[in-house]
Amino acid sequence: MQRLRLRFGRTKELKYISHPDVIRTWxxxxxxxxxxxxxxxxxxxxxxxxxxxxxxxxxxxxxxLMDIKLTTWxxxxxxxxxxxxxxPQGFQLWETWIVGLNxxxxxxxxTYAEYIVVxxxxxxxxxxxxxxxxxxxxxxxxxxxxxxxxxxxxDLRALIDDIWIADCIESTYSLGMRLCCGHAGSGRPEQVVAxxxxxHYPVSIHRSKLILEDCTTx
Numbered sequence: 526m527q528r529l530r531l532r533f534g535r536t537k538e539l540k541y542i543s544h545p546d547v548i549r550t551w552x553x554x555x556x557x558x559x560x561x562x563x564x565x566x567x568x569x570x571x572x573x574x575x576x577x578x579x580x581x582x583x584x585x586x587x588x589x590l591m592d593i594k595l596t597t598w599x600x601x602x603x604x605x606x607x608x609x610x611x612x613p614q615g616f617q618l619w620e621t622w623i624v625g626l627n628x629x630x631x632x633x634x635x636t637y638a639e640y641i642v643v644x645x646x647x648x649x650x651x652x653x654x655x656x657x658x659x660x661x662x663x664x665x666x667x668x669x670x671x672x673x674x675x676x677x678x679x680d681l682r683a684l685i686d687d688i689w690i691a692d693c694i695e696s697t698y699s700l701g702m703r704l705c706c707g708h709a710g711s712g713r714p715e716q717v718v719a720x721x722x723x724x725h726y727p728v729s730i731h732r733s734k735l736i737l738e739d740c741t742t743x
Contacts, residue, residue, distance in 0.1 A: 526563060527595045529604065530624045530631070532743050534587045535580060538615030544579040550613060551591070558607040563594040577631040578638055578706050578735065581713065586732035588743050592624060592631045637686060638706040639734035640714045644698045646726045650690070653698055656721045657688045666720060670713075681720060684712035688721075706735070 535547075542550075552572055555562055564570040573594035580586050601621040608618055646653070660666070660682070668681035684705045692699035700721075704712025714730050735743050 526626060527598045528624045528626050528628070529593050529595065529599075529601055529621055531591045531593065531604075531621050532619045533589050533591065534617040534619060535585055535589065536615045536617065537585055539613075540583055540585050543582060544576070547576070547579070548574060550616070554608055554611045555593075557611045560593075560604060560607070561596045561599070563596045575631055577635050578711060580732060581715070584640075584714075584730045584732060587619075588732055588735045590631055590635075590735055590743060594626075633708075634738040635706050635735060636738055637703050637734075637736040638711070638732060639736070640702045640704070641691060641731045641733050642700045642702060642714055642718060643729045643731075644700060644718070644723050644726050645696055645728075646698065646723060647696055650693055650698075653690065653693075653700075657690070657700075660717075660720055661685070661688060668716060668720070670716070679710060681712070681716060684710055685717060688717065703736075 539547075551574060552562075555572070562572040562574070564572055574591060575593075576589060576591045580589060601623060605618060605621045612618060648656075663682050665680050666682035667678065669676050669678045671677075686703040686705060687701075688703075689701045690698060691701040702712075702714055702717055704714065704717065706712065715728075718724060718728055718730075737743075
């Protein structure tokens with residue numbers, strides 16, 4: 526048995542596909558090149574594939590992390606080369622490396638995710654800076670999120686580590702956001718955008734970094 530970790534990205538061609546579709550795409554790609562995936566036990570075995578903090582629909586990313594388990598040993602570089610020609614347009618496989626079988630699960634060691642949010646607005650820089658400062662000064666920000674028939678209430682401020690202006694060209698702002706992504710919950714950049722008062726402006730969201738507990742940054 527072997528455990529491999531893959532870092533991949535997703536460009537705008539695939540920004541609107543769901544997480545189950547992403548998993549199915551990877552499963553098909555693995556089958557095409559005969560990757561010896563390990564399967565779960567039980568009546569409906571599934572390939573042992575785990576993606577940390579699945580990307581929300583409508584976003585792009587340089588950093589998605591996925592763990593897979595194989596029944597036989599394979600050099601990481603070999604897997605990367607085999608998959609290079611099989612992935613559909615929009616997927617980018619950046620690197621593959623070995624992870625110990627007894628290491629904690631990928632999701633359990635994830636602490637923060639960083640995003641670049643591009644906003645087109647007529648608001649001036651000082652106004653944008655004031656909005657960021659005001660939000661970061663809050664001790665609590667009660668927020669609600671509806672999922673299906675249930676409404677979840679939580680403190681959005683507790684999920685925000687930092688926000689900053691990464692770039693500004695005329696009326697286009699690139700905002701950096703470092704949001705919590707762990708046991709206590711995960712910050713959603715689109716909700717932070719709304720809390721800043723930008724929900725009525727054109728916005729694009731790109732994940733640029735994932736930070737793990739052992740200080741490994743990807």
